[in-house]
Amino acid sequence: MICVIENNNFSLRDVKQTPYISSWDPKEVADFHETIGNKETPLVKLPGLAKRLGIGSLLLKDESHRFGLNAFKALGASYAMYRQIEKNPQIKTFCTATDGNHGRAVAWMARKLGRKAFIYMPQGTVSDRARAIEQEGADVFVINQAYDIAVKMASTRVDEANKKLGNHFWSLIQDTAWDGYEEVPLDIMKGYWTQIHEITRQIGKEKIDVLFLQTGVGSWAASIIGYIMKEWQNPPACISVEPHSA
Structure with missing residues (x-):
């Protein structure tokens, strides 16, 4: 239908x-x-x-x-990460939630930049997708919940890490926007x-x-x-x- x-x-x-x-x-x-x-x-x-x-x-x-x-996803993720590094060279770790291609793109670009990547993936994630992201050098966390929860967990991880470290050493690279989080998604779109x-x-x-x-x-x-x-x-x-x- x-x-x-x-x-x-x-x-x-x-x-x-x-x-x-x-x-x-x-x-x-x-x-x-x-x-x-x-x-x-x-x-x-x-x-x-x-x-x-x-x-x-x-x-x-x-x-x-x-x-x-x-996949085309690296066009968006790479540009947004470049813009984040340009604004804050102290960033050491990038984090995101993904069903697959976006997360792999973030992991790939993080490796090129010499940074770490933490990737959250939802319940039902195909093991080959998680493995492909791990092969880019990222730490992958497959949770037993839906995609929206994975996004919240990634966002919380970044907030808690930056609060603990007292600086913006972590950056969330998410292709989903919400109130107060528009800059990175717009750079991804760009x-x-x-x-x-x-x-x-x-x-x-x-x-x-x-x-x-x-x-x-x-x-x-x-x-x-x-x-x-x-x-x-x-x-x-x-x-x-x-x-x-x-």
Whole structure:
């Protein structure tokens, strides 16, 4: 069964005037990612499937090559961690909660920065995902509770560590925002702009009519849509997709 929810409250003008969207510079973000070895991932044409669906063209951004991590998540985590270190070079440990790819990205970047990583994972975590994060050098804690509780535990761990040490030696890198915790999630969203910046260059003058985005926690989809509304002259229809089981 497919459930469609139409957004009737959307305003292109409001998106373009959003302070964080209007001030972001995609080139600055892309330039940073180049310094840590980012290579543009391919935008693949799928002519056979396009023909089967009765459409002119179908493109797929293949993220299986990104940083050797098989996911785009490192674009957001790496940029946010870089920004945190830039503001507070004393940070020694990064902490987050994750279902998989975000946590691995945090662990990967922490290792590149010579810092520690503590990763909380919810009940039902696939053992291979936890193992992949451990292989990046992180300490992994799989709890017997849901994802939201893992987020709270990670946040509490950071608060308690900083209170005990008397300084901001720990940093929470979470891709979920709440009141009072917006800076890091916004930097993560900004980091994702490198991906859509690449796509913009790759499509050239080709017109995109419809863009399909996976939803997840929402930060990636919101980031991509924000870029498009700011940078593209003719924004396509954007369709966010999420499984019923999510």
